[in-house]
Amino acid sequence: MIDPFSIDPFMALAGRLQGEIVIPLLYRLGWMQWEDVGLGWSLFAVYGFFQVLATWAVCMPLEAWRPVERWPNRRVVTTDMIYTLIARVGLLPLVTFVGFYQVQVWVNGFLVDHGWIPPDLELLIPPLIGHPVITFFLYAVILDFADYWRHRLSHIVPAWYSLHALHHAQRQMTFWSDDRNHLLDDLVSALWFGFIALLIGISPFQFPLLVLLLRFVESLSHANARVSFGWLGDRLLISPRFHRAHHGVLAAGQRSCNYGAVLPWWDMIFGTADFSRDFVPTGDPDASEALASGGYFAQQSAGVRSFAEVFTRARTEPADSSRAGIPG
Amino acid sequence: MAKLSRMILSTRRSLLGAGLAAGMAGFALRTHLAQATPAVSAASQAGPKAAPGSGGIAVVMNSANASISIVDMASRQSIREVPVLREPHHWTLSPDGSELWVGDAGGNALFALDPTTGAPLGHRLLADPYQLWVSPDGSRLTVNALRLDHVDVYDAGTLKLVRRFHVASMPSHLTYAPDSSMVYSTLQGNDSLVAIDLMRNAIAWRVRVGPVPAGIIWHRDRLLVALMNGDGVAVVDPTDGRVIGHIPTGKGCHIIQLSPDRRLIFVGNRVAGTLDALDGNTLRPLARYTLTGGPDCIAFAPDGKLWISRRWRDSVAVLDPETGAFEVIPVGRSPHGVFLSPMLKLFADEGRAGLGFASV
Numbered sequence: 001m002i003d004p005f006s007i008d009p010f011m012a013l014a015g016r017l018q019g020e021i022v023i024p025l026l027y028r029l030g031w032m033q034w035e036d037v038g039l040g041w042s043l044f045a046v047y048g049f050f051q052v053l054a055t056w057a058v059c060m061p062l063e064a065w066r067p068v069e070r071w072p073n074r075r076v077v078t079t080d081m082i083y084t085l086i087a088r089v090g091l092l093p094l095v096t097f098v099g100f101y102q103v104q105v106w107v108n109g110f111l112v113d114h115g116w117i118p119p120d121l122e123l124l125i126p127p128l129i130g131h132p133v134i135t136f137f138l139y140a141v142i143l144d145f146a147d148y149w150r151h152r153l154s155h156i157v158p159a160w161y162s163l164h165a166l167h168h169a170q171r172q173m174t175f176w177s178d179d180r181n182h183l184l185d186d187l188v189s190a191l192w193f194g195f196i197a198l199l200i201g202i203s204p205f206q207f208p209l210l211v212l213l214l215r216f217v218e219s220l221s222h223a224n225a226r227v228s229f230g231w232l233g234d235r236l237l238i239s240p241r242f243h244r245a246h247h248g249v250l251a252a253g254q255r256s257c258n259y260g261a262v263l264p265w266w267d268m269i270f271g272t273a274d275f276s277r278d279f280v281p282t283g284d285p286d287a288s289e290a291l292a293s294g295g296y297f298a299q300q301s302a303g304v305r306s307f308a309e310v311f312t313r314a315r316t317e318p319a320d321s322s323r324a325g326i327p328g
Numbered sequence: 329m330a331k332l333s334r335m336i337l338s339t340r341r342s343l344l345g346a347g348l349a350a351g352m353a354g355f356a357l358r359t360h361l362a363q364a365t366p367a368v369s370a371a372s373q374a375g376p377k378a379a380p381g382s383g384g385i386a387v388v389m390n391s392a393n394a395s396i397s398i399v400d401m402a403s404r405q406s407i408r409e410v411p412v413l414r415e416p417h418h419w420t421l422s423p424d425g426s427e428l429w430v431g432d433a434g435g436n437a438l439f440a441l442d443p444t445t446g447a448p449l450g451h452r453l454l455a456d457p458y459q460l461w462v463s464p465d466g467s468r469l470t471v472n473a474l475r476l477d478h479v480d481v482y483d484a485g486t487l488k489l490v491r492r493f494h495v496a497s498m499p500s501h502l503t504y505a506p507d508s509s510m511v512y513s514t515l516q517g518n519d520s521l522v523a524i525d526l527m528r529n530a531i532a533w534r535v536r537v538g539p540v541p542a543g544i545i546w547h548r549d550r551l552l553v554a555l556m557n558g559d560g561v562a563v564v565d566p567t568d569g570r571v572i573g574h575i576p577t578g579k580g581c582h583i584i585q586l587s588p589d590r591r592l593i594f595v596g597n598r599v600a601g602t603l604d605a606l607d608g609n610t611l612r613p614l615a616r617y618t619l620t621g622g623p624d625c626i627a628f629a630p631d632g633k634l635w636i637s638r639r640w641r642d643s644v645a646v647l648d649p650e651t652g653a654f655e656v657i658p659v660g661r662s663p664h665g666v667f668l669s670p671m672l673k674l675f676a677d678e679g680r681a682g683l684g685f686a687s688v
Contacts, residue, residue, distance in 0.1 A: 011661055015640030019601075019622060027580055027599045032540040032556035033498050033516035035598070039392070039639070039662060105497075109476045112455040113492070117436045120413050123453070130411040132394070 010046045018042040048088035051212050055219040059175035062225040068244070068279045069224060071172050076293050080176035083296070087179035087186075088215075104194065121200045136210050141263065142200060143193070148266035150192045151259045158314075160188065161254060162306040166299055168252045169287035173244070175223040182303040217262050222247075226279055234275060238264050245277040252284035384669035385446050386627070386635055388644055389416035389430055390660025396430060396439075397659040398446035401629065401668065404646070404657050410448050413437050418459045418625070418665040421683075423466035423484050425675045428667055431457030433475060438487075444669050452487070455480065459501050463508040464680045468526055470511045472499035479513050479524065491529045495522050503544045503551070505566065506681065512551055512566065514541035521553060521569055535569030538562045543584040547593065547608070554581045554595060561595060563611070575611055577604045585626045588674055588683075594634065596623040603636070605649065617652045619645055627666040630673075637663040 022038040071077075111118060121138060122128040128135045154164040163182040170177050181189075220227075221243035228234055228241040238260050245251060246258035257274040260267050267273035283292065290302035383402030390397060396416055398408040413435025420429050421443065428443035433456050440449040456473035462484050463470070469484040477496040482489055497517025504511050510532065511524050519539050523532040539557035550572075551564040560581050563573030580599025586608065587594070593606040601620035604613055621641030626634055634647045636654075639662050647654040671683055 011642055015621065015642070019620065019640045023580065023599055023622070027557065030539055030557045032542075032580060032598075033500075035556075036391075043392070105475065105477055108456075109478070109494075112473075112476060117453045117455050119453070120435055120437075122413055123437070129413070132411065 010050055011043070014039070014042040014046040017046060045089055047212060051215050051219075052084060052088055054212065055175055055216055058216070059220060059223045059225070062220075062227060063174060063223055066226040067224050068226055069172070069281075074172065076170065076172050077174050077176055079294075079296055079299070080170065080174065080180045083179045083181070084176050087181075118199070133210075139200070140210070140214060143196065144260065144262045145266055146192070146196045147261045148259050148270075150189060151261065152272070154185070154188075155254055155256050155259070158254070159307060159310045160185075162310045163188075163303050165252070165284050165287045165306065166291050166303045168247060168282075168284040169291035169299075170247075171281070171283035171292055173222055173224060173247055173282040175219045177222045178219045183300060184303070184307065214262055221261075235264055235268065238262055241279060242275065244279055244282065245274050247282040248277060248280035249283050249285055250280070253286065385444070386644065386657075387419070387428060387430075387441065387443075387446055387667040387669075388637065388659045388663045389419065389665040390662065391415050391417050391639075391664040392662035393660030394435075395660050396441070396446070397663070399644070399657055399659065401670075404655060406657070406659060408446060409660070410439075410441065410446060412439050412451075416665070418457075419667050420461045420469070421672075421675055421680070423462055425672060429460065429469075430665070431460045431471065433458040433473075443667065443672055454487070459499070461502055461504070462680065463504050463511070463526065464506055465508040467508060468511070470502055470504075470513070470524075472502055472513055474498050474500060474516070477517075479511075479522070481511070481524065481526065481529065493522070493524060493531060495531075495534070500542050501544045503546050505546060510566070512544060512546075514544050514553060516540050516542060516556070521551070521564060523566070523569060533569050535564075537564055537569065537571055538574075542582045543596075545584050545586055545593075547586065547590075552584055552593070552611075554584045556580055556582055556598065561606075561611075573611075575606065575613075577606075577613070578602045578616075583624055583626060588628050594626055596626065596636070598622055598624075603634075603647070615649070615652075617647060617649070617654075619647065619654065621645075624664055625666050627668045627671065629668055630670045635666050635668060637666050639663065 018039050022042050023035060026032050026034055026038055108118065122135060154160045163185040166182045167180050170180060217237060221238045221240055223240045225240050227239060229237060229239040233239065234242050242258055242264055246256055251257055257272050258267055259272055264273060288302050288306065290298045294302060386399040386401055388397040388399060394412055394414050396410040396412060397406045398410060399405065400407045412430070412432045414432055415434035416430050416432050416439070418431050422429055427449060428441045430439045430441060432439055436453055436455055437451045438454040438457055439451040441447065442449060454471065456476045457471045458474040459472040461470060462468070467484055469482040469487065471480040471482065473480060477494060477498065479493045479495050479499050480489055481491050495513065495515060498515060499513045500516045502511055502513045509525065509527055511526055513522050515522060519536050519541065520534050521537045521541060522534040525532040537553050538555040540555060541553045542556050543554035545552050546566070549566070551566050553562040553564055555562055558581065559579055560574055560576040561584060562571050563575065564570065565572050577595045578597030578600030580597050581595060582598040583596040585594050591608045593608050595604045595606060597604065601618060603617040603619045603623055605615040606612065607614050619636065622639035624637045624639050626636050629635060632649065634649060636645045636647060638645055642658060642661055642663065644657045644659055644663060644666060645654040646657065674683060
């Protein structure tokens with residue numbers, strides 16, 4: 001009766017979290033009006049926890065079995081673990097939920113007041129109603145397409161790349177590196193997807209297992225593992241080999257390759273795919289050492305400094321186009 | 329408890345013999361689907377079918393599942409899932425009772441179902457229909473757009489917007505005066521209650537009534553307002569919003585509903601995990617039931633049992649108020665509104681006042 005892809009084996013745990021921790025806390029703070037948002041956050045936190053657990057259970061053995069690189073000191077990887085826990089287990093989603101609530105009220109309210117009720121994809125393609133899995137895959141393709149352009153722009157726009165460089169500065173890239181992002185970069189991403197959500201309507205909590213699967217692919221693509229899906233597989237789904245080329249030292253900066261997150265199709269269509277590179281060294285040679293190997297806060301503040309320097313440079317010097325010329 | 333038992337028997341009698349109202353004619357949302365952009369045929373929405381038993385059906389809105397569970401009341405089995413767009417929360421009957429309207433808040437859509445079978449009839453765009461209810465005289469549909477901070481008053485016959493009231497913030501539940509002259513909406517976000525004069529299409533007053541107001545009913549010339557951070561029910565004068573009393577119930581007091589014979593008032597306490605039964609005459613507590621898992625909307629069955637959604641347990645509890653024991657029926661994620669098809673008999677006999685949201 002219930003669609004198997006919407007069955008949620010973790011909901012019982014999220015319900016416990018909601019009933020025994022989140023709701024009593026909201027009650028104590030006098031914030032019971034946020035109870036529905038609290039349930040959304042509880043679901044997100046539980047899924048995030050199991051996402052991390054499942055990714056670790058698969059990627060850890062892979063990285064041990066066929067590592068691309070071996071490092072005597074893995075301290076910088078520990079910092080990436082902090083990013084992952086913040087992003088997936090709840091703090092960032094909590095801030096996003098609360099921070100964007102009023103923004104989406106204003107934007108949605110403005111649109112509705114002016115006669116435009118944001119439609120859902122299913123309203124544009126009515127036969128999709130009642131076919132949640134197909135609908136989800138369509139949403140996933142659209143979102144992946146949007147993410148390709150977000151990511152590509154983050155390399156093209158100098159100020160944006162000054163923040164995104166934090167993600168690329170990691171020389172010891174592992175499956176933990178997927179969430180290693182500057183908070184301002186995360187903020188821009190949230191706005192980007194908020195805009196897309198306004199256009200097509202998205203409710204990821206309807207499809208927790210599939211969201212988990214997609215996030216798993218993204219984490220796996222960063223793994224320090226000699227894993228390729230073969231000639232055909234690499235063209236269907238992004239593999240660690242394909243995405244590692246994007247993180248290569250020669251691909252950092254404004255002209256990179258392999259921007260896709262889950263599907264390599266957009267790179268193939270728009271001429272940015274490079275299937276030729278085999279497990280290249282990663283990192284951004286131009287990034288400051290603080291971005292590469294600093295702790296969490298050192299990296300965040302270095303990102304802000306780097307961001308500010310872009311504007312300072314723009315006022316005092318002609319544009320430096322040297323990095324834009326690095327071949328892909 | 330003996331008094332409660334007598335009252336429950338009385339409630340049961342008023343519901344016994346409930347059948348399915350048939351032959352209702354008049355307004356139907358499906359007649360307006362030509363205006364909806366775009367409309368969906370019933371066939372394209374229908375899931376696998378199973379015939380409901382003679383005991384009627386329960387329609388449960390799974391707010392985190394984008395679906396509606398159709399439950400056979402006799403066998404306690406979910407027999408069908410009706411897909412919607414995003415977040416179905418609450419329901420109301422169309423003016424003539426021939427359609428069950430379900431608000432899909434996140435999907436910005438109003439879905440119509442056959443209230444006797446749960447078969448989908450179509451849907452149309454409507455901004456953020458979170459809580460919705462047709463006025464006792466059937467002329468107005470009031471929609472609380474919780475996410476968008478406004479209360480929309482529609483012509484219930486044409487579904488054309490009559491007036492939008494920006495009432496920040498978070499309009500939650502609503503009730504009407506029995507003569508349909510006023511509608512009252514609780515504003516969760518700023519501890520207030522707003523009264524809208526439906527004759528003048530203007531806000532009559534807005535008053536703070538207590539921390540985080542949620543459920544509300546009209547009861548004997550008073551408004552009873554559940555306070556989620558106020559541990560009980562505020563008694564409010566509907567003429568000016570003045571708080572004239574407070575009934576302690578439990579932490580997270582959220583929902584408040586009348587039994588069909590109006591002799592009992594049930595109050596759900598979300599944080600405490602309890603359900604209180606109050607005497608409809610004296611407003612004094614008669615019994616307390618333990619019901620964990622986020623008890624929410626309540627519907628009354630002909631056998632005197634209460635069907636209550638449990639938001640964090642993905643289930644509906646069927647509570648026997650005589651014993652306090654309850655059965656559990658698994659449904660979708662975060663179930664919210666519950667409609668029972670035997671309630672159509674009450675609607676046919678007594679109009680909307682028989683459905684438990686307002687007394688006269």
